[in-house]
Amino acid sequence: MNYGLQLLLITLGFGSITFWIYQRKSQVPNTDMTRIIVGTNAEYPPFSFKDHDGEIVGFDIDIVKEVGKRLNRTIVLQDMSFTMLLPKLQSGSLQIVATGASPSPEREKQVFFTKPYLMNDPLVIITRADHAPLKTVADLTGQEVIVNDGFTADLYLSAFTGPIIKRLPTVADAFLTLISQRADAFVSARTSIEPFFEHADRSKFTICQLPDITDSYVLLVSRKFPELLARVQQALDAMEQDGTIATIKQKWNLS
Amino acid sequence: MINFTLFSTYSNEFIQGTLLTLKIASIGCLIGITGGILLALIQTNIKGPFSWLVAIYTTIIRGTPMLIQIMFVYFLLPELGLKLSDVWSAIIAIGLNSSAYVSQIIRSGINTVGTGQREAAYVLGLTHFQTIRFIILPQAIRAVLPALGNELITLIKDTSLASTIGVMELSKRAYFVQTRTFDVLGVYGIVAAIYLVITSVLSLLVYYLEQRMNRNVTRS
Numbered sequence: 001m002n003y004g005l006q007l008l009l010i011t012l013g014f015g016s017i018t019f020w021i022y023q024r025k026s027q028v029p030n031t032d033m034t035r036i037i038v039g040t041n042a043e044y045p046p047f048s049f050k051d052h053d054g055e056i057v058g059f060d061i062d063i064v065k066e067v068g069k070r071l072n073r074t075i076v077l078q079d080m081s082f083t084m085l086l087p088k089l090q091s092g093s094l095q096i097v098a099t100g101a102s103p104s105p106e107r108e109k110q111v112f113f114t115k116p117y118l119m120n121d122p123l124v125i126i127t128r129a130d131h132a133p134l135k136t137v138a139d140l141t142g143q144e145v146i147v148n149d150g151f152t153a154d155l156y157l158s159a160f161t162g163p164i165i166k167r168l169p170t171v172a173d174a175f176l177t178l179i180s181q182r183a184d185a186f187v188s189a190r191t192s193i194e195p196f197f198e199h200a201d202r203s204k205f206t207i208c209q210l211p212d213i214t215d216s217y218v219l220l221v222s223r224k225f226p227e228l229l230a231r232v233q234q235a236l237d238a239m240e241q242d243g244t245i246a247t248i249k250q251k252w253n254l255s
Numbered sequence: 256m257i258n259f260t261l262f263s264t265y266s267n268e269f270i271q272g273t274l275l276t277l278k279i280a281s282i283g284c285l286i287g288i289t290g291g292i293l294l295a296l297i298q299t300n301i302k303g304p305f306s307w308l309v310a311i312y313t314t315i316i317r318g319t320p321m322l323i324q325i326m327f328v329y330f331l332l333p334e335l336g337l338k339l340s341d342v343w344s345a346i347i348a349i350g351l352n353s354s355a356y357v358s359q360i361i362r363s364g365i366n367t368v369g370t371g372q373r374e375a376a377y378v379l380g381l382t383h384f385q386t387i388r389f390i391i392l393p394q395a396i397r398a399v400l401p402a403l404g405n406e407l408i409t410l411i412k413d414t415s416l417a418s419t420i421g422v423m424e425l426s427k428r429a430y431f432v433q434t435r436t437f438d439v440l441g442v443y444g445i446v447a448a449i450y451l452v453i454t455s456v457l458s459l460l461v462y463y464l465e466q467r468m469n470r471n472v473t474r475s
Binding site for chain 2: 083104146167
């Protein structure tokens with residue numbers, strides 16, 4: 001093949017790819033007014049997880065289903081990893097993400113947050129019972145401390161230089177690592193660790209509450225749907241007022 | 256395409272991650288190549304149980320996912336009384352994995368060297384070791400250099416699996432930045448570029464080595 005033909009083919013190839021990307025970008029995101037597509041990562045009980053039948057259930061799921069009911073829209077749940085959730089939310093193919101997320105100003109550049117529907121969830125330090133108990137952040141100095149990637153405990157402890165932080169994806173990973181003595185402590189929101197003790201012996205661990213920090217949870221709404229954010233917030237406010245949120249909290253043993 | 260503001264804000268994360276990735280890859284590669292050559296030499300020079308053991312080893316290592324091997328080293332070696340740090344668990348797992356692949360690459364190279372050369376070397380009075388060191392291995396490695404380069408590039412990308420046990424190498428650092436900023440695509444753009452630079456430099460090095468090793472070779 002001569003140079004001219006090769007160049008032509010390459011230009012055509014790149015051209016069509018660019019055109020295709022442009023087309024996809026200009027595509028209008030989900031505007032179906034009967035459904036809300038909700039993304040979740042069903043690995044975080046009690047917020048979002050799969051029950052024995054493989055159904056996605058949890059506190060956040062109940063909240064978002066109730067929101068859907070009040071907005072007269074069907075909730076379509078999609079389970080995927082965190083790294084898939086965000087690009088899909090940003091492109092608008094997901095409208096809401098309900099996965100026990102906590103707000104921060106830096107994150108708000110990428111997504112909308114609702115107001116928190118669950119607050120004052122304390123952070124706790126969990127150690128094996130055979131380990132010297134660790135009560136404060138100062139105690140964690142020089143200790144290997146597990147946190148879950150991007151959770152409030154991770155953001156909070158990363159600001160300290162003392163603890164040797166080990167970031168693992170899920171609560172189950174964290175407990176496995178703690179039990180196999182590959183770390184000294186695990187720091188997490190109390191709510192996230194409670195489901196683990198349904199199957200495990202609580203007396204094998206020491207749990208101490210950290211004084212200065214609590215976690216709160218919000219829904220993420222795509223920046224492509226500002227009007228949806230307002231309506232979801234309205235629904236959440238109404239649910240707070242008429243006690244629906246309190247009822248759902250009770251169902252999941254949250255306070 | 257690449258978000259430079261994001262990069263400069265979190266440059267320390269990306270740099271630390273890159274350095275650790277390079278450390279894991281280079282030591283893993285060293286273990287892989289020395290181990291691989293040793294295993295290949297055993298398989299081509301010693302007949303019997305040793306050779307069978309190597310065959311079993313390569314079958315197991317090549318037949319199971321690297322992810323599981325890393326978990327295995329991380330969780331089961333401490334049970335046997337050998338406690339390695341997170342980073343070293345990853346390095347050992349990746350090195351052992353690589354050695355299995357490299358051994359088969361080198362073995363195929365050794366097989367390309369005709370038996371006549373080996374016999375000629377013995378006739379000229381070279382010892383067994385000298386024959387391997389000066390006659391067999393240089394030709395074998397020259398023959399399989401492209402395949403070896405391929406394996407090393409794979410190894411560099413496989414280091415990202417170390418993130419599963421919490422090692423803060425490049426892809427784990429990327430996840431770290433993602434969880435802070437929620438800017439997934441921006442972070443992946445940067446990280447892909449860094450991996451591409453590392454592997455491109457490696458490809459160039461392998462190419463240069465190929466040229467060097469082939470400069471005195473006349474094809475017949």
